[in-house]
Amino acid sequence: MPCFARSLELGLGSAALGTVLGALLAVGLHRYRGRGFAILALIVYLPIVMPDVIYGISQMVFFNYMHEFLGWPQAGLVTMGIAHVSFEIPYVALVVYARLVGLDRNLVHAASDLYASPLKSIYAFWLPVLKPSLIAGFLLAFTLSLDDFVISFFTSGPGSVTLPIYIWGSIARHGVTPETNAIASLMIGAVLLIALAQTLFQARRHGHLSSNP
Template structure:
């Protein structure tokens, strides 16, 4: 912005460059160490990656992580989308009292604002008690999935809600006037309109699931070691190792890939929403 004097702009650049470097330094250290087994033995060495792909434990953990991420993201996106849709469409614009107005927001924000440790330990106790008294829900991928859906759906709801509040309410009136029943207007109006938010929300849900450690750690059972838990216990056992660095690099690469995909999807959505008024 031209309002910032030139000298200050240079200063900002000078301070920001090291901050960016600092943000990527640790990630690059993992990537570099994954190729060169140690600081004192430089050179490119793919041995760690080979070891990784032959390690049955790692592959099983990867499979569980993917199952968990996709399974929970599908349900989390479905529940989150319905929440975002319902709150933006059927909640009175002003007030609505405590039960309709404030309570749903309060419930949706709880998983977001609650410290993950409190979240995870609450679930640990709850699943333990349920298992003790009913025999259901023994700790494993299922309990982890339930916990993941609980923290994913509010984020998806926020994304979908943000998309729908920017929308002209007359569109829904129009579809009603054209004799579309609620189910038809949901399928042919709401779904196409929220599709970018839906895809964005789904990718966000997957990222959240892969990113989470604390909640997974406390809801996992002995047979449901996912990648983050595997890495954590490997670090606790033997400190750093080239194999863990290789695994870390692959996870970082995946997340950066998903992040870029998410960015491009939402950017296209923004561009399209900018185009709508121009067409109309």
């Protein structure tokens, strides 16, 4: 089904980019906690606490102005991807930031004391330490993208129908049909599997940590 493949493409792409940008935001928040931290934290929380309808409409208005003055972007997967990345970043940032807060600062300075280059520090220290939170953030972002309807509806265009939009349109035209029930059940099952995988991953990680003195 094209709409399902489109949902997977949108979900995987936006989750990957959202995870990278969210992790960078979390590192920045952790390193530069100062007088303006409260304002930065408020900005990070805004996409989370804002109603989806308001967020989707604001994204639609923004993209319309962009297209009117610059001729880009055309409504479609590009606008949907930008919108999805923008609301996934805060979730990933909070997950990674929670990991950074519990990190011993002496470990952060140890790599510099051992003359590790910034690139070496990323591969030898930051990625192994943040790997569990990065995986958890990616799974969370992918689940949010796959399940999103409201923001996708306001930022979509011709030929960019995702699975939630297809289900809504099918119900609006034909009512609840067996096909709609089957598709919705598969979608719920996919989201549950992703959530279960994330839970099992976290449980195994905590069990491994508790077994090591």
